[in-house]
Amino acid sequence: MEVIDCFEAHSRPRKAKRISAGALSAGHGGFSMVVPSVFTNSFSLHSAWKRFCGKISLSCLRIRQNSKFLLVIPAVAVFCIIPYGMSQLINYQESFFHKIDMSTSFLTENNLVEGAMSEFAFGQTSYYDSEGNIFTEDSVKVISSVNSIKEPVSFQNYTVKQGDTISGICQKFGLSNISTLIAVNKIGNVRSVYSGQKLKVPSIDGLIHIVSKNESIGSISKKYGASVTDIVDTNDLTSEILKEGMELFIPGARLDSNTLQRAMGEIFTNPLKTKYRITSRFGYRLDPITGVASTHKGLDMACPTGTPIYACRSGRVMKSAFSSLYGNYIVVEHVDGYQTLYAHMSKSLVKKGDKVSQGSKIGLVGSTGYSTGPHLHLTIYKNYKPVDPLTVIK
CATH class of the missing domain: 2.70.70.10 (Glucose Permease (Domain IIA))
Incomplete structure (x- = not known):
């Protein structure tokens, strides 16, 4: 009723009566519709709601920005720690190389690979160094059973059997260097040796030298580091005069590393x-x-x-x-x-x-x-x- 009195006070009785009549006839609902129209210039619910929503949106944006920044720190830490940890694990796994049972399911991938790498081919039980010297599986160097040259070199034939190896055949006949069999039998590649093949086996270690034009026992002795006496005795020579194309067995001589590697397929x-x-x-x-x-x-x-x-x-x-x-x-x-x-x-x-x-x-x-x-x-x-x-x- 204060609103109606306001209009009456300003000498606008007709408008006041119309409002009063409308308000009374409409009841509470009619009055609620009248009030907003009076305060339109000083208050707006729409503007207030818009400002409120704007503040909420701004707050949410700030929260999202801060959360992204906070996630950067653990992300950087994770990306730094994981590669370092992987490297340490790999280094640890690669530091231990030993024979591994390939059927063991709980082994790591790296250990499985290294287990495969450690398997020997063809069940070898003896090995050799770059000079052809034979070693047992216990890393003991094989010593020739012939310690001194007391008689001329002799040869015997051997038929290769399934599973034979060059080093194994050498040991059977008391030889200590694989280049002896390779040189004497002119084996270009040991993989070409087959079961049933005949090999010539000398009684002592050494190789065969073909005498070239103008060569002497002295020059051959110097070339291989063998004494003249040993060359003469081994070949049962009656004279130091050599003929071109003549075959001499040089005791203790061996193939050079490159020739040996090629012959062994290495x-x-x-x-x-x-x-x-x-x-x-x-x-x-x-x-x-x-x-x-x-x-x-x-x-x-x-x-x-x-x-x-x-x-x-x-x-x-x-x-x-x-x-x-x-x-x-x-x-x-x-x-x-x-x-x-x-x-x-x-x-x-x-x-x-x-x-x-x-x-x-x-x-x-x-x-x-x-x-x-x-x-x-x-x-x-x-x-x-x-x-x-x-x-x-x-």
């Missing part, structure tokens, strides 16, 4: 036939992902994805699988305790049990597993121990 060819860049060599290095110092057991050769990979040497595929560490990888076993590992491939082209020839295509370069880019990781093992690939690849 020359490894380059697995890549295209240009590549060595990004990490064999030995001590900083991990390319974490920067942590570690020992690198192979050779990293960077080249485009899809580049063909060729077998360094003939052998049998022992494993073709995937590992979170090596990605797609292949393990090939060779004779005399050698194994090769090809890792991070985009694709393997062989399977377990396949026989591969030196130079045959076995896979494609990639960047699978623990890798920073497309490259081939090559590891070569000899009797449990990793060797620098650059020392055996020719």
Whole structure:
């Protein structure tokens, strides 16, 4: 009624009566409709609600911005800790290389791979060094049963049996160096020796020399480091005059390392036939992902994805699988305790049990597993121990 009195006070009785009548006839609902129309210029519910919603939206935006900033700290910590932890785990796993039962299911991927690498080919029980000297499985050097030259060299024939090895045959006849059988029988590659083949076995270690024009016993003695007396006695010579083309047995002489390696099939060819860049060599290095110092057991050769990979040497595929560490990888076993590992491939082209020839295509370069880019990781093992690939690849 105060609103109506206001209009009456300003000498507007007619309008006051109309409002009064309308309010009375409409009741409470009619009055509520009248009040807003009177205060339209001084108050707006729509504007107030809009301002309230705006403040709420601004507060929510600030909360979202702050929450993103707070999430950055743990995210950075996680991304720093995980690579470091992975590197330490990998370094620990790679620090222990020993023969492992491949059927043991609880072993880690890395240990399974290293177990495959540690298996010997063909069950060898004796080994030899770069000069051809034979060692037993207990690393004891075999000594020739003939300690001094008392009589001329003699030869006997031996028929190769299934499972025979050059070192094993040598030991049967009291010889201490594998180059003796290789040189005397002119074996270009021991893998060509077959069951049933006849071999000529000398009674003492040494090799056969073909006398060239103008050669003398003195010059031959100097070349091989054998005494003139031993050469004369071994060959039962009655004169020191030599004839061109004459065969002399040189006691104690041996093949040079390169010739021996070729004969034993130990020359490894380059697995890549295209240009590549060595990004990490064999030995001590900083991990390319974490920067942590570690020992690198192979050779990293960077080249485009899809580049063909060729077998360094003939052998049998022992494993073709995937590992979170090596990605797609292949393990090939060779004779005399050698194994090769090809890792991070985009694709393997062989399977377990396949026989591969030196130079045959076995896979494609990639960047699978623990890798920073497309490259081939090559590891070569000899009797449990990793060797620098650059020392055996020719």
